[in-house]
Amino acid sequence: MRFRRLSPWVLLCSLVVLVCCASAAPAGPATVVAGERPGAPADAAVAPAQEIQLPNKPDSLKFAVIGDNGDGEKRQYDVAKQMAAWHERFPFELVVMMGDNIYGSERPQDFVKKFETPYKPLLDAGVKFYASLGNHDAREQRYYKYYNMDGKLYYSFKAPKQDVRFFALESTYPEPDQIEWFQKELESSNEKWKIGFWHHPLYSSARTHGSETRLRATLEPLLIKYNVTLVLNGHDHVYERIKPQNGIAYFVVGSSGKLREGDLRKGSPLTAKGLDTDNAFMLMEIDGDDLTFVAINRDGKVFDSGVIKRREPAK
Amino acid sequence: MLSRLMLGVVLTAAMVACASAEPQKDRANPDAAAIADFLKRVNAYVDLHKKLERTIPSLPKDANPQQIDQHQRALAKLISDARANAKRGDLFTPDMERIARKLLTDIFRGPAGDQLKREIFEEAGQRNIAPKVNGRYPDEVPLSTVPPDVLKGLPKLPEELEYRFVGRNLILLDPHAHIITDYIDRAIP
Numbered sequence: 001m002r003f004r005r006l007s008p009w010v011l012l013c014s015l016v017v018l019v020c021c022a023s024a025a026p027a028g029p030a031t032v033v034a035g036e037r038p039g040a041p042a043d044a045a046v047a048p049a050q051e052i053q054l055p056n057k058p059d060s061l062k063f064a065v066i067g068d069n070g071d072g073e074k075r076q077y078d079v080a081k082q083m084a085a086w087h088e089r090f091p092f093e094l095v096v097m098m099g100d101n102i103y104g105s106e107r108p109q110d111f112v113k114k115f116e117t118p119y120k121p122l123l124d125a126g127v128k129f130y131a132s133l134g135n136h137d138a139r140e141q142r143y144y145k146y147y148n149m150d151g152k153l154y155y156s157f158k159a160p161k162q163d164v165r166f167f168a169l170e171s172t173y174p175e176p177d178q179i180e181w182f183q184k185e186l187e188s189s190n191e192k193w194k195i196g197f198w199h200h201p202l203y204s205s206a207r208t209h210g211s212e213t214r215l216r217a218t219l220e221p222l223l224i225k226y227n228v229t230l231v232l233n234g235h236d237h238v239y240e241r242i243k244p245q246n247g248i249a250y251f252v253v254g255s256s257g258k259l260r261e262g263d264l265r266k267g268s269p270l271t272a273k274g275l276d277t278d279n280a281f282m283l284m285e286i287d288g289d290d291l292t293f294v295a296i297n298r299d300g301k302v303f304d305s306g307v308i309k310r311r312e313p314a315k
Numbered sequence: 316m317l318s319r320l321m322l323g324v325v326l327t328a329a330m331v332a333c334a335s336a337e338p339q340k341d342r343a344n345p346d347a348a349a350i351a352d353f354l355k356r357v358n359a360y361v362d363l364h365k366k367l368e369r370t371i372p373s374l375p376k377d378a379n380p381q382q383i384d385q386h387q388r389a390l391a392k393l394i395s396d397a398r399a400n401a402k403r404g405d406l407f408t409p410d411m412e413r414i415a416r417k418l419l420t421d422i423f424r425g426p427a428g429d430q431l432k433r434e435i436f437e438e439a440g441q442r443n444i445a446p447k448v449n450g451r452y453p454d455e456v457p458l459s460t461v462p463p464d465v466l467k468g469l470p471k472l473p474e475e476l477e478y479r480f481v482g483r484n485l486i487l488l489d490p491h492a493h494i495i496t497d498y499i500d501r502a503i504p
Contacts, residue, residue: 105454111380135460139474139490140387145377173466173477208434214463 054294056090060287061162064127067098067199067234068134069257072114075298076257079279080118082300087122090283093160095119095127096168098234098253099134099199101147106138115146130157132168134199134234154178156185162286165191167228169198171215179218186226193286193310196223197232201252203245205268206236206276208260223248229311230291238264239280239295241273241304249308253295256281273304349410350470356406357487360496361475364489367393388451391492395449403448406487406497415485418468420504431462432503435480444482446498452488456481 056062064083069076083095102114116123123129123146131147132154133139142149149155153170167185170178186194201209202216212235223231224246234254242250256279264276279298284291295304371389374382407415423432444453452458459480469478472487476496479488485502486495 104457106380107454108380108384136458138458138493139477140374140383140493143374143376143378143383145379149376151374151376172461175471208437212463 054090054283054292055285055287057285057287059161060285061159061164062090062092062283062285063159064092064095065098065197065232065251065253065282065284066095066256067232067252068100068237068254069097070100070102070114071104071257072110072118073257075259075279076114077118078298079256079281080122082296082298083119083281084121085300086283086296087125087127090285091125092283093127095122095129096166096197096232097129097131097147098197098232099132099171100136100234100254100258101131101134101141102138103136103258106141111144130166130168132198133170133172135172154181156189158191159193159286162193162288163191164193164195164286165189167194167196169196169219171198171200171212174215174218179222182219183222183226186222186228189226192289193230193291194226194228195230195232196228199233200235201233201250201254202231203242203250203270204233204236204238204252205240205242205265205270205274206238206252206260206263207265208263209236211270220246220248227311227313230308236260236263239273239275239304240264240271241295241306242270243272247311251282251293253280253282255279275303346410346414349408349414352408353406353411354470356408357470357472357476360406361473363397364390364394364475364491367397368491387491387493391449391451391489391494394489394492394494398449401448401496403497403500405448407499412499415469415499416502419465419485419502422462422464422468423503431464434462435459435503444484446481446484446486446495448495448497450495452479452486452493452495453481458488 066079066083069079102110104110119127119129128148129146131141131144131149133141139153141147142153143151148157149168154168156165156167158165167182169182196219200212200215202220203211222228228248230249230251232251232253234252236252236254237258237260238252238255240252242252244250255275259279260276262276264271264274268274273295275295275297280295280303282293282295284293289310291308291310293304293306293308294302296302368390370393371386374386378386404412422428444456461478461480466478472478475489475491477488477490479486480503481495481498483501483503484498486498488494489496
């Protein structure tokens with residue numbers, strides 16, 4: 001996938017970002033960066049565009065990440081349209097959802113307006129969505145066929161390609177039963193890649209909610225012990241790539257429909273890259289020990305990217 | 316004579332000790348009885364809920380929105396019919412209401428209180444919506460967030476019930492039937 005060429009300083013910034021990432025791999029063919037919106041106002045949070053390239057290999061696992069998306073408003077539709085456009089070029093097979101999947105009323109017509117219509121091109125193309133539940137979601141969503149939750153509030157699934165297992169948690173009511181399940185599930189997982197996703201962020205620089213420190217105290221020891229490489233969250237209506245914490249990569253992707261402009265604390269020591277002036281979704285690709293990611297705004301432009309190396313088990 | 320005197324002293328001491336032990340126990344957890352009573356009522360509701368839910372077809376794990384909606388409404392009707400005389404305070408007894416109000420006052424008047432209120436009201440708004448026992452949760456109101464401190468402070472509920480806010484009111488929501496089981500009026504100070 002090739003995009004327009006941009007200024008050299010962006011290349012330098014991108015390189016710095018990647019180097020700062022403790023778990024980042026050396027940029028190989030997975031070097032992906034880019035995207036400023038043409039005609040957009042000057043915005044420090046959006047990196048200027050440059051040439052990018054995703055590996056886009058035939059046997060890699062390709063997936064998208066969205067969060068806090070289901071309000072049925074124009075921004076959600078704009079993002080969904082970009083997802084469909086990207087899918088044409090980068091055929092991701094699944095989408096993981098960070099929760100707040102359906103805001104407000106949850107009548108049958110709301111599922112249509114806030115999910116089935118905006119993502120129709122993807123659903124028609126056979127893309128599978130895997131949801132976690134946010135604080136605004138009714139628990140009955142777990143039975144909804146398109147969310148593939150198998151009637152469960154928390155669950156795990158093996159990805160169709162590569163050696164990857166996803167773990168979806170319900171973080172609004174993190175009862176001990178669920179934590180016990182999570183520990184056992186992690187312990188028994190033999191997959192090389194372990195990826196957790198749920199609604200409330202363990203790390204976030206947003207003013208509105210911020211880091212869920214109590215949840216972090218419960219979950220982080222498990223993530224470390226059982227070699228989880230990547231954690232994806234939402235809740236705060238921003239995009240934020242967190243500097244790796246204890247070797248684990250964290251992202252807040254809570255702006256795929258909702259947006260809380262100006263909510264990120266400037267100069268937060270947690271932030272590796274943030275965007276709080278536009279909506280966002282992510283694309284990820286796992287091939288062997290490398291995960292390449294790009295974050296894309298409402299105009300379909302990449303504004304953040306990098307490579308994450310799979311965590312090795314502690315010796 | 317002396318032994319009778321000694322016996323009297325011992326008995327008196329024992330009685331004094333017993334008399335003072337009971338209030339100490341109450342002081343240790345003065346809300347225990349009210350919480351136990353609340354949970355007993357919750358469990359009775361859940362038993363009814365389960366009994367009635369068994370009489371309608373289970374939701375498939377790959378349900379469409381119509382099936383979810385129909386299931387909710389069918390269960391809601393069964394529960395509402397079975398609890399036709401239900402009224403506010405049936406679960407949140409006055410004692411339990413007092414406990415919950417104190418907790419919420421402590422939390423929402425605490426250092427993080429204003430921020431927590433903003434989170435709760437941000438999407439649902441501080442609308443003047445009067446909850447109704449056995450009434451369907453208002454479709455136009457997004458489900459509120461419930462701060463962890465509130466969840467931690469209130470008695471744990473089985474999955475057939477959950478705490479939510481509608482405006483300033485704390486409600487007990489039956490998420491399977493999408494109905495309000497009980498509520499505390501203007502619980503958020």
